[in-house]
Amino acid sequence: MRRDDAQNTVTARYFDDERFHRSFTLPPDASRPAEFKVTYADFGHHNDERVMLFCGPLLGSRYLLTTKDGLAQQHGVRIISPDRPGFGGTTNVPPADRVRVWLEIVEALLQHLGIKHVAVVGYSGGAIYAMNVLLRLRHLLHPTHPYVALCTPWVHPSHSGVSTLKLAGLLPNGLVGSYDRLLQLVSNMGPAFQFSNVLAGLIPSLSRGSEPLPPGVDPEAVALEESLQKELLSRVTKEDVRGISQDALLLLKRDEYPGCWGTWGDYDTLVPLLAQAEKERRTADSITVSPLRVHVFFAESDMMIGTTVARAWLDHCWRLEQRGDAIEYSSVVIPKTTHDNILDLKYNVIERILREMTD
Secondary structure, eight states, rough: OOOHHHHHOOOOOTTTTTTEEEEEEEBBBBBSSSSSEEEEEESSSOOOEEEEEEOOSSSSSSGGGGGHHHHHHHHOOEEEEETTTTTTOOOOOOOHHHHHHHOOOOOOOHHHHOOBEEEEOOOOOHHHHHHHHHHHHHGBBOOOOOOEESSOOOOOOOHHOOOOHHHTTSSOOHTTHHHHHHHHHHHOOHHHHTTTTTTTBBOOHHHHHHHOOTTOOOHHHHHHHHHHHHHHHHHHHHHOOTTEEEHHHHHTTTSSTTTTTTOOOSSSHHHHHHHHHHHHHHHHHHSSOEEEEEEEEEEEEOOOTTTTTHHHHHHTTHHHHOOOTEEEEEEEEEEEEEEETSSSEEEOOHHHHHHHHHH
16 A cells, blocks of 8 residues: 555544544424434543533534544543534524524533533634633533633624725625535635635634744644644535534624624623623632633734734723633733644644643
8 A cells, every 4th residue: 555545544534533423412492493413523531520612613613623632632631522503414503593502502412421511612703602601601611610712712803903804794695605615615626725815714724834843742743633634624524514604694793693692792791791790600609719711822923803903902801900800811922823723733722721721
């Protein structure tokens, strides 16, 4: 067998792991006339105490963090990564229902798995879903060490000032709502096009380069992750990706979908709500509760939210006067990263998050 053929076999088999292909069904209820299927990945170190709930980016596929399986096992952390509606085998729903259904999925899935508490990680557009978990399902966070990490969190163009996305906000719903067809078209054009500027910002991409790795980063793990890049995108786009179009409409907060982010509207109104909830929780809870920790990781270069206005605005939303003393907030810019590659193993962000969960 040629070396290339052997490598292709290895990468194909990697994603055949049954842990990346779980499913369960929500029964019909007052808001669901029929059964609702959910697909998800459940990997890393199998335990019920140190669990990460991953809220993926605009491309909300369960596959996106699976290349971190080995690292998660090393740190003793279990990762639950659900397909959002319209991805993989999860039933699709329109923008107006996506947050509500996501919250139903999360609560039902964790109950199904017997998991009581999680740390929440939101990446890019997944930050909106992560914030809804934090606000509406706060009881799912660890009772004494609650932790949330946001990686290049989505900031609406009205606050980021990114002109290309302001233009996207003016496009008709029919065009914005066709991102799934664009993604599948470009992914079928071959390796030269798969991570071109056509898809930049829509999906995570792995940077390739010869720059020295930070201390402690496993070069073999990095090489494996890079070798899996092409197959990962292929697996994602062979399944349902209609959700990317619905999420694009949601993230732009189109007038046709008022309140689609939730009742909180935006970060400047969300943070005071969280602060009040944390204050009340401390008053009512007899257990000594550590402050809610919120860590934000910004990319050095970011075509989706920019590198100045959005960062400053988000940090301002989380200032002490707004968040109170029950929330600890910090943000950091990760050198040499972009919006799309910040979670690459070589940049150590995932490692830092895993350490925060286990320290």
